[in-house]
Amino acid sequence: MIKAKTGKPEGSRSRSQIIALFIALIVFIMLLFANFAYLNTQATYDKQYIGHAGELRVLSQRIAKNATEAAAGKAAAFKLLSDARNDFAQRWGYLKQGDPATGLPPAPSAVRPEMRAVQLDWERLLKNTDAILSSEQTVLSLHQVAATLAETVPQLQVEYEKVVETLLQRGAPAAQVAMAQRQSLLAERILGAVNTVLSGDENSQQAADAFGRDAARFGQVLNGMLQGNPSLKVSQVEDRDARARLIEISELFEFVSGSVDEILETSPELFKVRESATSIFTLSQTLLEEASHLAGGFENLAGGRNTDTIGGYVLGLLALMSIILIGLVMVRETNRQLRETAEKNERNQNAIMRLLDEIEDLADGDLTVTASVTEDFTGTIADSINYSVDQLRDLVATINLTAGQVAAAVQETQATAMHLAQASEHQAQQIAEASTAINDMAQSIDQVSANAAESSAVAERSVEIANKGNEVVHNTIHGMDNIREQIQDTAKRIKRLGESSQEIGDIVSLIDDIADQTNILALNAAIQASMAGDAGRGFAVVADEVQRLAERSSAATRQIETLVRAIQTDTNEAVISMEQTTTEVVRGARLAQDAGVALEEIEGVSKTLAALIQSISNAAQQQTSSAGQISLTMNVIQQITTQTSSGSTATAESIGNLAKMASQLRRSVSGFTLPAAKAEVADKV
Template sequence: MSPRTRSIAQITVLFLILILSIILLFANFAYLNTQSNYDKQYIGHAGELRVLSQRIAKNATEAATGKALAFKLLSDARNDFEQRWGYLRQGDKSTGLPPAPPSVRDEMESVRRDWENLRKNTDIILASEQTVLSLHQVAATLAETVPQLQVEYEKVVEILLQSGAPASQVAVAQRQLLLAERILGSVNTVLAGDDSAAQAADAFGRDAGRFGQVLEGMLNGNATIQVTRVEDADARARLAEIAELFQFVAGSVDEILETSPELFRVREAAGNIFSLSQTLLDEASHLANGFENLAGGRTLDTVGGYVLGLLALASIILIGLVMVRTTNRQLRETAEKNERNQQAIMRLLDEIEELADGDLTVTVSVTEDFTGAIADSINYSVDQLRDLVATINHSAVQVAAAVQDTQNTARQLAKASEHQAAQISEASEAVGDMVESIDRVSAHAYESAKVAERSVAIANKGNEVVHNTINGMDNIREQIQDTAKRIKRLGESSQEIGDIVSLIDDIADQTNILALNAAIQASLAGEAGRGFAVVADEVQRLAERSSSATRQIEALVRTIQADTNEAVISMEQTTAEVVRGARLAQDAGVALAEIEGVSQNLADLIHSISDAAQLQTSSAGQISHTMAVIQQITAQTSAGSGATADSIRHLARMASEMRRSVSGFTLPPPTEPR
């Protein structure tokens, strides 16, 4: 195995060791970091268990005293403790926390026992929430009611004393005050839940029963307990109010007696929780200390990390040493190789010195050094250069001959281009004349198209005028018909006026007859009816004037009716004439529409002719432009032919110069073909 191969193998092994050490180092670091995060979560949960144990004890005590908010806080603290305890026992999937390690199994077991006892007592309190709250509500109401009973009984005592009631009644009323005080004290003792709570509950029941029995006796009398009936009206009114207030107390007796044992259990559970909370606090503290000590038990993992780090550092140092040694050896080998190459280069330069003078007969020696390939390439290049120089000499002779032939051809091409330019110029003039003629045709066609368009426009306007005339006649016919209807209604109204006038005439005749009768009656009355006779004469004259006026109105009505009939007949004749005029206008409109259609067709044809003429004009223009371009191209071709002749002459000179440039090379004599 060569030193270079051995060095590469050593570096490869060291690199593998370095990479493996770094991977293991990072894996160890990740493991320690993960375990450290787990330790922090364990310690955090254990610390929360300590806080929650005291919070449960505080809320349990307050819940036992009847505070509604304490029950909710107690339930929240219990659930929170249960959740965090579950994280420690079973792990937390949301954060990836595993269950607590076996090293803290004893501390976990101690916390578990205390928590189960504390949780049982907590569940007892939470299960009795409604009972405790209801009992404390009853007690609060009793605390308000009993003092009112005492106030009312004090008033009853005063009334009995003022009314001179028997001393026995006054004494009974005063004993009621003492019973009320004892009832309130018993309720408070029951709520306190101390050792005498059971006796206080029994005393409450007895005192409440005695209070009610005496109250009933004072209202109605009771010989059994030797309580006489109170007769004073004011005292009885106060006793009735006391009886209403006592109904709540009497109704609460059974509830207090039935629920007081459950309240005692709640009080006992609260006391147990208070005692267990301190023990649970200590056990949770031990558990937290156990979690804090977990990091100290991972010394092996830490030492392993240090070992892996040192191994990686040692690998880096060894890799550096091997690379330095390899580099030094390569430098020595490179120096020796450069010396050999320098000597070979000097030999090669000596051999190609004659080649620089143009001697193509030289052949360079090919050796085993790195210059051997260069010498071989130089020999190949010299061979190619020999062939190239020979080819250039031969090509220069052929180019000179071809240049002479091309020069003659260029002269003939120039003459043909000049003749072609003259012919194209004549064709361009003919095309120009044709373009002018087509332009004139296009102009005439364009003017004809404008005239046809004006004809179409005039026919269109005439058609619109006819339509407007028809519409106007239709409006006139409708208005005449409407006027005729109104005149007919006027005739009918005149007939009604005639009927009214006839009625007025009849009334005037009747009035005249009545006036005549009145005059006759007045004359028969003598002097007494003389004044009435004057009035009757005036009425008769007015009746005659009314009759004369109605006859004149009747004559006017007949005249109006006759004129109305004539006007209706005239309107009907006018309507018929308007209808005939409308028909004639429609016929004229049809004729104008036909004229408009023919004019439109004519305009379209003329437009087509104009468009075709314009298209021909455009095509002729393009042809003229194309001829001009061809003429320019021909001129350029003619000029190019002259330039080509000049270029050919220049090419002949360049061929001569090329022969002179390669004349300095020395070629070996040509070999005879075999």
């Protein structure tokens, strides 16, 4: 194939220009993004700088406000003052040293003068703030004492007014009344001095001294009114009600007197706190101005970066120009490639027409055609066509050769398949006869199995009957044992009855003896009564009655004796009969036991017989199952043989169809024209 060489230097030059412009474009874009990233980062930093500076302004005023309130004794102000101080220190640290959390660097050197001014004011402000925070407990304690005094002193005044009223009502001396009134005024002056000390103005020191003197004076006068004090010209109050009021005032004044030393000791520290609060207020104004200047410096830095923004726009313009130049070069290169493509297409069209003319006879089955291989792009196609034609020649020759061989093999295979089909039919007949015989044998085995099963059922029934007979014998033996025990028990009771009747006989003999003695006594009594004459006549009647009673008792005793003897005779006969019955029961139990042993032997033999019959039945059932399985297997073999016969017949038919297809295949390639050598080989086959 001839390769186009025109336009190659021009194309290489265009590609070099495009690559150079792309490199320049990438450089400009990278610089543009770097410039914008730098400006964005600096703008973020400027916002943070300005935000921190603005917060410093707010915090300076918050510190001043909280310091004033803390000095005035507000407990919450100390916490707010500490938070404001810490917040100011943190933000000032961000400006001086940067913020690692956000990546903020320290403030630039351009605002160093403003930073130095803020630093000086902040150090003095921080010192005064720490002084106030360190005196928190003192200030709060002092104000707590003052608050308590503010509640106690008015109570002192009220009590003293009641004392004055009491003294006036009792007609006390005018000097005592005047002294009590001065005490009320002195209490009010003490409260005013405490408030002046807490206010922290220029008179605080004098107020503290006056507070100490007034409190001491109040206590001395109070003690003088209770106990008397000639040096102060204070007489003792004698009225009971007034003294009770003074004692209550004394108890209230104990807190005031106890607070004097504390107020006097802590007042200097309170004065320092007041001075620190005043200094903080003054410094906060200066710090507010310095922080405003610092914020203005940061804003000026942000405005000075406009030149960097212009540089970014210039880089963007250069990148846009690079894109335009790349587009122009690519358009020019595309037009050049279109011209070269049109010329190449025309050359390719001519080569295609030439190749079509050469292979036109191939469509008619002429395999002797050979295409010309040139340097055009169709040269490779022509070479491939020639290779395909050679392969097609070999294929047609092989088809002719194979078709002949298949036809010969098909004839032999068809004969073999027909013989195999006949053998399969004969085998199917033999298998059908064997299957019939096996079915007959299976029916016989089924009959044997049924008879064995019936015999097994009869044997099992015999075993059950023997079991029941054995149980009946055992029950009979048990019943006879119970009868024997009952008879023996009855015999024992009859013996005891005989013994009881013997005892009755003895008692009757005793009664008979008593009757004889009574009769003799009655006879003697009658003799004695007759000897007594008329005096013993009544006694003779009694003796006659006793004699008659003795005679009746003797007659009854003889009758009872006769009955007891009859009972003893019957009892002895009953005992003898019971013993004979017991002997017969024992003999019957032995016979029943012998019958039970015989039934157990019958049961054992029946079980053995049932087991043997069951084994025969199981064997017969197994043979029946095996015969059925063999019958099923023979049926399957018969089906397989039938299928084999059908398959052999179908195979013979398929082989015949294959012979026809081989002939059709040979006829289908007969239209191709082969070279002389390959045509002779096909004809020989």
